[in-house]
Amino acid sequence: MTGAAASAGPLLLGVRHHGPGSARAVLAALEAARPRVVLIEGPPEGDALLPLAADEQMRPPVALLAHAVDDPGRAAFWPMAEFSPEWVAIRWALAHGVPARFIDLPAAHSLALTEPGTEEPPGSPAVDPIGVLAETAGYDDPERWWEDVVEHRAPDGGAVDPLAPFAVLAEAMTALREVYGDGGHPRDSVREAFMRIQLRSARKEFGEEIAVVCGAWHVPALAAKTTLAADRALLKGVPKVKTELTWVPWTHRRLARHSGYGAGIDSPGWYGHLFGAPDRPVERWMTKVAGLLRAEDRFISSAHVIEAVRLAGGLAAVRGRPLPGLTETMDAIRAVMCEGSDVPLALVRDRLVIGETLGEVPDSAPAVPLQRDLNRLQRTLRLKPEPSERELELDLRKDTDAARSRLLHRLRLLDVGWGDRAVGRGSTGTFRETWRLRWEPELHVRVAEAGVWGTTVLSAATAKAESEAVSATALAEVTALAERCLLGELAEALPVVMNALADRAALDADVSHLAEALPALARSLRYGDVRATDTASLGAVAAGLAERICVGLPPACTGLDADGAEELRRRIDGVHTAIGLLAGAGAGAGADAGAEGEAGARARAGDQAGSADGLRERWAAVLRKLAGRDTVAGVIRGRATRLLLDDGQLSQDEAARLMGLALSPGTPPTDAAAWIEGFVGGAAGGGMLLVHDERLLSLIDAWLSGVRASAFTDVLPLLRRTFSAYEPGVRRTLGELVRRGPSPDRHRGGAEPAPSGFGPGIDESRADAVVPVLRLLLGLDTEPAPRIDHTDLPMGATA
Incomplete structure (x- = not known):
């Protein structure tokens, strides 16, 4: 903290942003000086928003958000916590009826300076003034020095004159500016020129009874004697854009990052505790830690708390510190409450040292219409934004859960990533969804960007879906979009998307593209069933794609290199799953007779079921062709064989025969290894299949044992990739079965002797x-x- 005496002119209160010690000192200085106006480092466009800081609904941490009207993605934040000196100054001014104003460079200029081609010119390496002062004082840690000289001072400042600390550090910052100049930030000269102009205006209006709260680094520049003409010359030609500002909630976790003022702190939760604790901060901190660990079922008694406090004090004395700091408290917690383990200590650091606090902003704060609609939906659906990640299980048969699902899917289409789909632990049915939710302050910028599409979530998502459908060039893009429209129940956008889908599907003759597009359509049909959505037109397109894939796939699987074969193998897996979904959707089409009557529904269901069965049979015939053609890549032949076996379309004897042919001595080892990878790699249960089928394991064992040494190094990467995907228990079982060796007295139909691990x-x-x-x-x-x-x-x- 730096400053000058009130008698020497305006009171310059230099602070460290987000510093509780600075905040306490600013409050004491304002109470002593009682200025007529308080000037604060921040964008002047935010002056109209300052009265909201006194609203009962306003709960820090919060941030001023400024974004360009024509480009909402170009935005900047000015975060403030309860222990931020700027926030304390604002609250003091509002409580005492004193005008408060922001005096930093307007956001209209600072955002314009972020455009391409307006980057800050390179200067000397950036200087950390706190680090320089700490090093000068003999400290190797700037944070520890700051705690000792500022945070560990008494709440009243430990001095008769509350302005004295500001004056002392003003001298230090002046010396640093004389040595380091702008400290590696040439653009600061423009900001400081604007602040001097604002200070001159305030002096004309209020005289010398002015308090300025700004970063300590700027104090020497504000105290410098310059002319108005010189300052205006520095501002000449600075670009400008139209901007909008509002308050948005912020989080302690975001304060821990270098953003906003460029003064991120490592321990916002700890600083908040220091600022809020009326007395005995270490004792209160240890009690808070004990409560957290007890909630995690760790045995923590009052004796642990007492001993941790004593140890922290002892460590501070040994290290020559006036009071225990965060380092001493965390060392004591590790030793006493965590039994030397860093695992529970990481929980303390995450939950308390950093913290999960999310601020609140009053409803009267300015916001784009889309943000207001989102706020309304969040309240209606009881989906409160939270800073910590949480899982949300949705049952789509319930109206509220279905509405929550629609909202989250629509937001994803708008690129507002509040939630991500996750694999649920419960039912795998299509009527359940699992989401991982986490609200980040930057999502307010995403909402502002999405506001160009509409004033409500529904209208914005619909407009964006229609635009993407028209501009999409790849078939897979349109099918994925159709799936998202069904998930979000965007009924008005779906006809536009379906027209685009039909056009792209008719023009695309690449089997690989068709195979990539079909799975999304099949999933959409199933999701449509769950949400009672009419998907008749979608089903027709999907059936047409499936027919074209069945016709064109066998020729497309010949003459492929290794990468192309692997890529097409993945597409075949997707098509196989999709056809299963299409068949299932067709079989269940008659579940609801509806208005057409029971007899009509039964007839329609019978036709669709017959069509579904025919599609399944045609696909099985395609897989048989792939499995039996020598010209098809080994990985595809192996996978086709496996899919037929899993579906009951191939007997175990026939599967063993095909494996025997693929692993015959005349087959190149790399082709044989590729066949094995396709057969037992990737597919669910591949390892268990070998555990329980002694013939297949014997064939692979015998083939691998006979591979020449010169070829073994070529097939080893393929085999490692195949078997490394198995669970450790499955690998151990397979290794044990092979280790026991073959049983010469057990043969199955002329096959190789089975490993002796199998029972008789x-x-x-x-x-x-x-x-x-x-x-x-x-x-x-x-x-x-x-x-x-x-x-x-x-x-x-x-x-």
Whole structure:
């Protein structure tokens, strides 16, 4: 903190932004000096918003948000916490009826200076004034020096004259400016010229009874003797854009980043505690930590708190510090409450040292219409923005949850990333959704950007979807957009998207593009069923794409290199899943007879079910072609074989025969390894298939054992990639089965000897022993336990 005595002119209160010690000292100085006006570093366009700081709904941390009207993405924030000196000055002025004004360079200029081609000219390396002063005082840590000389002073400043600390640091900053000049920030001269002009205007209006709260670095420049003409010359030609300003909520976590004033702090939660604790801050801090750890089921007694306080004090004495700082308290917490572990200490740092506090802004604050509509929806749906990440489980059969899902999907289409889809732990049905929600202050900028599309979330999402449909060039882009429109229930946009989809699908002859587009359409049909959306036109397009894929896929799978084959293998997986969804949607089409009558519904459902069955059979025929053609890449042939086996379209004997052909001595080792990767890699349960099917494991084992040493290094990367995807337990089981070696007395139809890890047969007594437990879990313990028909179990499996 720096400054000058009131008698020497305006009271220049240099501060460290977001410093609780600075905030306490500013409050004491204002109470002593009682100025007629308070000037604060900040954009002058925010003067009209200052009265809102006294609103009961205003809860810091908050930030002034300025954005360019024609380009909302160009924005800047001026964050303030409860312990920020600027916030304390604003609140003091409002409480005492004293005018408060911002005097920094207007946001209209500062945002214009962020345009391409207006970057700040390079200067000398940026100087950290606090770091220089700390080093001069013999400290190796600027934060520790600041705590010792500022934060650990008594609440009244520890001095008779509350202005004295400002004067002392004013001299220090003056010396630093004489050595380092602008400190590596040439643009500061423009800002300081504008602040001097504002200071001159205030002096004409209020005389010398003025208090200025600004960064300590600027105090020497504001005290310098310059002419008005010279300052205006510095501002000549500075670009300007039209801007809008408002208050937005901020978070402690965002304060911990270098943003806004460019003065990010590492421990906003700790600073907030220091500012708010009336007395005994260390004792209160340790009590707060104990409460957090107890909530996490850690045994923390009052004795732990007492001992941690004592240890922190002892560490401060040994290190020559006036009071325990954050370093001493965290060291004491680690030793006493965390038993030397950094794991619970990380929780303390995340929850308390940084903190999850989210500010609040009154409804009367200016906002774009889209933001107001979003605020209304958040209140209606009871979806309060929170700074910490949380999971939200939605049941789409419930009206409120369905409305929440619509809102989140519409916001995603508008690029307002409040929520991300996640894999739920519960049901895998399409009537459930899992979201991870986390509100970041920057989302207010995203909402402002999206405001160009409409005044409500629905109208904005609809307009943007229609625009993207018209401008999309790839078929996959349109199908993905159709899925998002169905998820967000954008009924007005869907016809435009469907027309674009039909046009792109008719013109695109690339099978790879068609295969990429089909999965999104199939998912859309299922989602449409859940949301009772009419998807008849979408189903027709999807069926047409599936037919074209079935015709064009076999020729497209020949003559591919390794990368192309792997890419097409992934597309085949997606098409296989999509056709399963299409078949399922067709089979369930007659569930609701509706207004057309039961007989008509049954007839329509029968036609659709027949069409779905025909599509499934055609796809199975395509997979058989792929599995049996030598000209098809090995990874695709292997995957086609696996998909047929999983769907029951291929017997285990036939699968073993195809594997035997693929792994025959005449097949190049790299092709054989690719076939194995397609068959047992990537697909769910590939490792368990080998665990329970001794013939397939024997074939792979025998082939791998016979690979020449010169070729082994070529196939090893493929095999590693295949088997590394398995669970550790599956890999251990496979390794144990192979380690035991083949059993020479057990042969299956001329195949290689099976590894001896497989049992000679099913142990029926062990299988029957499981039945009582299963019946108890299923609630069937009142009925007699039937004997299991062990012939239905998979080959090689034991119950």
